[in-house]
Amino acid sequence: MSIRQQEAPRLDPRKFQDPEVTLKGEPRAKVALGALRTLWFNTGTLCNIACAHCYIESSPRNDALAYLTLDEVRRFLDEARGQPLEEVGFTGGEPFMNPELVPMLEEVLARGLRVLVLTNAMQPLRRHRAALRALLDRHGPERLILRVSLDHHDAAAHDLERGAGSFARTLEGMRWLAREGFTLHVAGRAGFGQAGEAAMRAGYAALFAAHGIAVDAADPVALMLFPEMDAGRDVPEITTACWGILGKSPQSVMCASSRMVVRRKGAPRAAVLACTLLAYDPRFELGATLAEAARPVALNHPHCARFCVLGGAACSR
Ligand code: SF4
Ligand code: SF4
Numbered sequence: 001m002s003i004r005q006q007e008a009p010r011l012d013p014r015k016f017q018d019p020e021v022t023l024k025g026e027p028r029a030k031v032a033l034g035a036l037r038t039l040w041f042n043t044g045t046l047c048n049i050a051c052a053h054c055y056i057e058s059s060p061r062n063d064a065l066a067y068l069t070l071d072e073v074r075r076f077l078d079e080a081r082g083q084p085l086e087e088v089g090f091t092g093g094e095p096f097m098n099p100e101l102v103p104m105l106e107e108v109l110a111r112g113l114r115v116l117v118l119t120n121a122m123q124p125l126r127r128h129r130a131a132l133r134a135l136l137d138r139h140g141p142e143r144l145i146l147r148v149s150l151d152h153h154d155a156a157a158h159d160l161e162r163g164a165g166s167f168a169r170t171l172e173g174m175r176w177l178a179r180e181g182f183t184l185h186v187a188g189r190a191g192f193g194q195a196g197e198a199a200m201r202a203g204y205a206a207l208f209a210a211h212g213i214a215v216d217a218a219d220p221v222a223l224m225l226f227p228e229m230d231a232g233r234d235v236p237e238i239t240t241a242c243w244g245i246l247g248k249s250p251q252s253v254m255c256a257s258s259r260m261v262v263r264r265k266g267a268p269r270a271a272v273l274a275c276t277l278l279a280y281d282p283r284f285e286l287g288a289t290l291a292e293a294a295r296p297v298a299l300n301h302p303h304c305a306r307f308c309v310l311g312g313a314a315c316s317r
Helices: 003-007 070-079 101-110 129-139 155-162 166-180 197-210 242-246 302-310
Strands: 038-042 087-091 114-119 144-149 183-189 223-226 258-262 271-273 285-287
Touching: 038 070, 070 101, 070 258, 087 101, 101 114, 101 129, 129 144, 129 166, 144 166, 155 166, 166 183, 183 197, 197 223, 242 302
Parallel strands: 038 087, 038 258, 087 114, 114 144, 144 183, 183 223
Antiparallel strands: 258 271, 271 285
């Protein structure tokens, strides 16, 4: 725990409970699904490593979210026909642990959609290099984006989070992706270390330049710096009045334009969640189909406030 976290006031557990009203009795903000533009698939929570602050608690043993299958992905893509879907995201765990990931990517690309894969670019991806290279040859780099998690531009800081040697292995994976001509994006952490955002971006820029990695560190999409996620730290609840006060539209929040499909271990079928950030909170499980999951989402989780409304994080493009 950082000094900043120790000093931060803790969240009153009575907050974020009622989907209709806040603790003060004010109407809670809700977000309607405008148009489904991004569909996420969680391919399963298994990961080759176990990072200290993994928001979904992935590890080589956590299979709370089971491997999705190609047939399930097809079923949801079929259901999304006719919607203005632009992008299909794959997250985990480490998506390349799922033995059907590459056929899933092929399925999405063949339908003319853009693919975004979140990966640590380590050993699981390495095993699929030939197949990935073949996908690139068939479909080109514009619609095939790999976003690699590199928590910090400094090897020691990154390895503190992800284990000794992780930085070197991920960097080697990034260099391969860049050399082969994939569209490569990077995800870092804005609050990791005490440096400000400008210093973090400068550090990443120097690293990319030193290794011939063509990522523009000044571009907030190409290098996405995510705020820290601490659900126990105090944060204001979001009311219907907040949008006007903040000058922010509900349509700018991820759950206004996306959903995520998961399959819980032992569950007979996949389920659709409001977003990628709340995989284990049953209040954000909206149904078994995209149609069922098209209902409004009440923002009654601290992440809704800190990460989406106040933090300004964009989890997609
Ligand atoms: S690599 Fe990603 S999914 Fe795996 S443990 Fe680390 S943060 Fe979690
Ligand atoms: S954390 Fe809350 S506000 Fe953000 S996308 Fe998920 S449900 Fe919506």
